[in-house]
Amino acid sequence: MASPTRSQQLQRLITRINGLITHGTKTSSLYTKWRFGLFLTGLVCTIAFYKSDWYHAGNLSLAGFAAVFFVVAAYHSRLERRIHRLGLWQSIKRVHLARTELDWSNIPERPPVEATSHLFAGDLDLTGRHSLLHLIDSTVSDQGRERLISWLLIQPPSSAAWDVRRVLCKELASRPLFRDRLVLEARLAGEQEINGKRLAAVLEHPVGFPRLTMIIAMQSVLALTTAVLGVAALLNWLPGYWMFSFALYALIYFQTDQGEELLEHAVGLHHEMERLGTVLAFIERHARRKGSALAAACASLLQPGTRPSQYVRRAARALHAISIKAHPLVHLAVNALCPWDLWFTRQLDQIQRDIRRQLPVWLDRLAEIEAASALATFAYLHPAYIWPVSSQSPGLSASHLGHPLIAPGVRVTNEVQLSGRGTIQLITGSNMSGKSTFLRTIGINLCLAQAGAPVCADRFIWSWSRPACCIRVNDSLDAGLSFFYAEVKRLKAILDETRRENVSPVLFLIDEIFKGTNNRERLIGSRAYIKSLSTGNGFGLVSTHDLELTDLDKEIPSLTNAHFQETVAAGALAFDYRLRPGPCPTTNALRIMALEGLPVPGYGADS
Template structure:
């Protein structure tokens, strides 16, 4: 058992040794965070050396003659078994603390490296006193190459507002929702965001994007989405101090168009004006009419240009419902009957 513990510790020993001996004088916050490593009373090296000694003593068991002689003279196995048990009890909580701090440091290093690789990105902290819940300029997706990236501006004026986003296939609806989600997540984690200006209050982020079925749980795609939206509705109706920022991609796409339209209308009416803000994308242009009856809802769209057999996309978010569709054109271009 001592050999197994030594083997596991040896995987982390170089990292623990580095953190234990690092010069923290230039950063007091980092020094305080890494105290579990450099505290001499509980330093990793103390326990690693002790485990190595016990493992070395236990290796005598590999020779039956030596083992018999040692145990004949003294209770060798009993002594080192007791020592190992004592160290295990002491080591267990400390190892959890070392690893937890290490995992957090690894995350900090990843975000620092991301910031270093993207000096044009900006840091932004949530400000619950901001004039509007959310506003961003030149917002882009950090995983899209710079030469291919199209950025957008967006402002959400009040809590309870919903942006209904329509658009043709491949126009950029899903990518924009992901762009919002990843930048909010990076902001709340302390990383820079892909925007020239970025202002947000604190939010609980919730998404219903790329929902899949589950054979294990016996859920179809549609039922899985329904359960996600049910959970979202519960969150919007709670009295939590932090509102929800939700993103729903192609709402109820797993069912027929008649029931999808009816269900979508009911859902939009029930989430508008609640404890959050959100973006909902859809192919159902009929839902755009709800802007006349739901004051918190506004229409936005992504469009394309079709010239002959070629389609081009701007990937720019524009006000109003989408004025065009392209599904039949795509079918025709691929040789399907229309």
């Protein structure tokens, strides 16, 4: 019997969780009835005992029923929290299932990323709706998402950074419980993503005022003096001199009181810190296994005196102390005895300074783990994908290479072989035969490989490369660019990249070169451009409809021809999307026109 696929495993798990939620909901309803019944029974029994003048029995009844009621209420609350956790856990698994099935409507969509001028982001569908980022982004903070985006868009990385990243991704791929609980802890702390910029802004808010330490010392001395003089007055040792020191103490207090602003700021700081601290504390607990990649990535979080959980507890204690401002009478009484607000204002200021110093390290480590976790989840959800192998020789070789954004049931795979600088594969083929998708397949898998993720292939060996694409180019009314001029500027940028020496070679992917101009000038320009590419620091593919360009293999030894083609069956075009060697032997533009009812000489309705 074949082992279940990842989708089937997730379906079974979701069904099981749903059963637990259903059972828990029924039990919760039962607890609600028990609580109501206990309340009514206790009320009736207690009143009955009191009316019968059995006060002792009434007191025992009230205490007994209240104790049982609170025990049942505690268990009920615990059950409700568990149901809530199960609901969040189920939603995480549902999103995983949606990712495996490319069910875009059930994959959460984050704010769009602006990458219009990027050399390959838009061409390869790395960002935007229904993109690679949309598919793999499971981060819980804005810094984590930015780190993941940088891994996809800033390529290639340094070899040392990639090695560390790759080891971490592989380790986390085998720890699905850790990855999903990381998301769960963040969701339990709040629905909004963790925002480091917002926390940094809160930390920049000034707390206290000039000469705070001196004022605290003065108020402490005045409070102590008032207490001593007050005791002396009570014992009739001295007259009521305490009133003078207390009056001065009260005057300074009212001059320095920050009102509700201090409480609001402390609550805001605690709220932001609690969410970040919850996630970091979870990572702390699971990163203590010596020798693991996770422990190495979190080393700066585990040093004594710098652990985020310690700072969260300090901030919580300061908030709880300051929160007596919410109770005016208690607040006034406590501050009449000692400079309570000033003590904890100073403590809060020191906490902010310490957190501000540590925050960049915390956010950096969290972002690294989140981005690696997102790629690890992608690997876990696609067990058939392989981890690519880097090579020192310029080029790219892959077998059964497929597009990860195309469902497995309709995905067609192909072979790729590019060896050495100057290598060019000229792709010809009919309209809709798969040329553009093939170029994107190569590019998106290269970006996955260099980000540290697995790729959709049976074999993938590549050298560090700088992707550069001209596949999806748009005109710009704002910038005054026609489609052709925008295409020329993009091609010029690619050519300039191939002129850079002492850096990784360019992997160029150019679709339908110079398609924005007439046939004669396109042929002249394309020949000159492809010849120039063959002498630069790069390798790649160029697709075209101009079959006249296929004879360039006689002038450029490093150029080879390959093609996609179609078949005609029952008056309709059919495509197998398979790459074949050599120039394309067929064309189909006129046939497509005829099939759509346009007047085309030589093509009748049945031809």
